[in-house]
Amino acid sequence: MEQETRVPISLDKDIVDARQKGRSIALALGFSSGDATLVATAISELARNIVSYARCGEIVIQVIHGSPRLGIQVTAHDEGPGIHDVQQALRDGFSTSGSLGLGLPGVKRLMDEFQVDSEEDRGTTVIIKKWKR
């Protein structure tokens, strides 16, 4: 299996493409179907944030070797407007695009590890990880 899969994101069909790749990599690593669904759903949310806020960016899916477990790491990167207040964006119920406002906190709940790095006018990078159980 490829250790790294890159999916450019700019159209809504790329969202489907990215999440399907995430699912198949998770399944190939031996993740349960339930956990593969969580990974695919998280990718879908992050990829949509890229399309909605930054217009284009990239999703990178990597196999990671922790000891003793294998895991999957997803990096969602864009060079869009960035998040004005990251702490606020991580609170449930906050949204600036008229969506449900559950984006980032929801994604965090789906995964084991979650990290967001954003700078206004420079872009946003979200890194999420899920370990094989």
Added chain:
Amino acid sequence: MEVPILKQGDVLIATIQAALTDADILHLRTALIHQVVRSRSRGVIIDVTALDVMDSFASRTLREVAHMIRLRGAETVIVGIQPEVAFSMVQLGLTMVDVSTALDLEEGLAYLNQKFKANS
């Protein structure tokens, strides 16, 4: 990927057959609402058995469809949400409040028929 909509008596049945892009879901929303008006349908079933991911956008749009159709005086039932999909929806905080759901197409039809009887 267009979602076929079948008419069976008073009920419209939309069966999603593959992963849908956002544009596909919005197209389904428009198509269903127009068809409910044209067919004077009393019920709509959206079968999502084939969906392996229900993210916030899909979930919000299906909820909107159900609410719009209710304003037309018809009832919508979402059927076939897979157990893993249900699990991830709840984790994500998507609960589909005030939208009827049923196990599968058969149960969805039974639910609607009961509603129609109660209202007639």
